[in-house]
Amino acid sequence: MQKRVEELTIIDKQVIRNDYICWEIQSDKVFDKIVPGQFINIHVKDSPGTFARRPFSIHTIDYHHNSIQFMMKVVGDGTKALSKLEIGDKMDVVYPLGNGFSISDEEESLLVGGGYGVAPLYHVAQELIAKGKKPCFLFGARTQNNFILLDRFKNIAELFITTEDGSAGHKGLVTDHPIWKERIASIKKIYSCGPESMMEAVAHIAEKNNILCEASLDQVMCCGVGVCLSCIKNTIRGNEATCLHGPVFNTNDIVW
Amino acid sequence: MVDLSVDIGGLIIKTPVMTASGTCGYGEELVDFMNIPDLGALVVKGTTLEPRQGNDYPRMTETASGLLNSIGLQNKGVHYFHDELYPRIEHLNDHIIVNVSGSRIEDYVSVCEILSDLTKCTAVEVNISCPNIKEGGIAFGTSCSEAAKVTKEVRKVWKKHMMVKLSPNVTHIAEIAKAVEDEGADSVSLVNTFLAMAIDAQSRKPILSTITGGLSGPAIKPIALNMVWQVYQAVKIPVIGMGGIMNAKDAIEFILAGATAIQVGTATFIDPASCIKVIRGIEEYCNEQGVKNVRELIGGLII
Ligand SMILES: Cc1cc2nc3c(=O)[nH]c(=O)nc-3n(C[C@H](O)[C@H](O)[C@H](O)COP(=O)(O)OP(=O)(O)OC[C@H]3O[C@@H](n4cnc5c(N)ncnc54)[C@H](O)[C@@H]3O)c2cc1C
Ligand SMILES: Cc1cc2nc3c(=O)[nH]c(=O)nc-3n(C[C@H](O)[C@H](O)[C@H](O)COP(=O)(O)O)c2cc1C
Ligand code: FES
16 A cells, blocks of 8 residues: 555554553545555654654554554653553554565464564464464563463464463473474464564574564664665665565565 | 746756755655655765665664764665666656765766766765765865865766755854855755764663764754855855755745755655645745745845
8 A cells, every 4th residue: 555644543542551552543544455564653742852753563454444453562752652642632644664574375374473573463364364374373471461462362363372481371482382393394484573582583493494484673763664774674685774675574684 | 826946056946845865765765655746856865986885773863853863875876876776766856966975086076977977867966064974975074175176076077067065063164165166066055964972871872883973853953044044145156955944934944044945854754745745835935925936035034
């Protein structure tokens, strides 16, 4: 879909624990196809120290209501100012940005996420399921309380979790989970989004086992449209703007 | 209908609004947001003789009302621009102005020679003011004699419009402007970014990989405005003003201070349609004020 700048109306706001907010924002214009893994870039008002826009992954799309859901973790001034907005207020958004994941035809795929990186994997899974495929989630966190909205994910696909302290699921990192041994032969594609160290470790497993792997990078961004060249990552083609040529990359192309 | 066209020194552009180099890519990134042919000119990313990867990440951070960057002129080199990029963007505007940068005077000259045969490339903006490369760039822009030397050598090979982009990191910017005017510059553009830095108190480390960078955005506007005013009074050639222009009101202020045209930079990062919004806003202002021709406003400061 063509990119645009627009004031979207907040039609839903759910505060989860006290540091996550699940937003739904609506356009009065029709959406064309938005690709899972694309993101939105929001202008923050009422925060004097916040000059640049703030990027957030699209969690899911409702094409009937022309609305976008996204999950926001409150971490600093920008997200704090946004958290004050209420249903009925407007958000100034540039969207949809970036390339998104390439939803391919592999029968079995593993969707590996950590932190707010789980958000776009929901949209990925929805598209895979619509194609009759069998995605499976594998999420990691430091401790049980750090997971959010697990039920939502569990409702649409199989879900495995790991925690570093063993408070839930398998103890260890996502890369330690037994599913890798059990299903490595059948998994044909990996979609990952989360902390860079996690995505890098997952990429190494994928490479060793010859599995196609895509990762959504999380560089600090500004313009979101490829013109400021601040969000670069070194790739086999040289430095590339992750907001334009990414945020999703084939992990074989990334120079970690 | 307001006449928005201006003459920037032998070159007539249909509106006084251009993109600022390094803030609009090559224009093609912005086609979803605005009609690029409506701009007075498209000023593209700083172009060097050899490809450059730019500086290491992180190379941008925000400050109160502005941005600090040390991109370091990442570009694929003039040959790539000539052979690959130009054919892709030549339909975007009648005036595609290439911002020419370099570490040695010979490099500026070579880049201009290579650009000479591109029809829509009706002007170059000689960048003697980049604060983010180790050699050259700003070094040429902070001394009258060096600035004059670059201008003189480029003038020998570049027959079309030559704009020279000045650094604000000097004591007397008007002196530099006069020096390049004397060597045949057709216009001067100002300002480039201000040398600045940002520190993370927690880690006690600089935020940018290069320690220092260049400051842009609303934070620099009043200083830039003064510099445009100073230069306007010192030279006869047209002045292209920039520095923190976020909307039409800001643009009008620069025109009143003496700018014949203006460039919109950092604003594009906040709203990718900024340039067009500034053009519409200038038109509205003229209508409201009963101004038939935007040229009436140039240097129109009432003292
Ligand atoms: C493509 C992309 C998708 C994203 N998707 C989501 C999402 O779905 N949900 C979500 O909650 N967040 C997401 N983020 C991160 C989000 O943009 C940042 O958390 C936000 O910009 C922080 O703004 P702030 O003003 O509150 O914090 P700041 O005061 O700017 O920073 C607070 C802390 O967050 C870190 N930070 C700032 N920007 C980023 C960034 N881009 N990436 C990682 N850390 C950052 C800072 O280094 C600092 O430690 C995404 C980032 C990118 C690049
Ligand atoms: C990210 C970034 C990249 C820039 N790259 C260039 C460049 O390649 N060449 C140049 O002459 N100026 C460059 N500039 C300077 C701008 O063109 C402009 O002079 C400056 O930012 C002041 O205007 P503004 O406040 O409207 O941004 C760059 C500025 C920014 C913020
Ligand atoms: S955020 Fe500006 S180029 Fe990516």
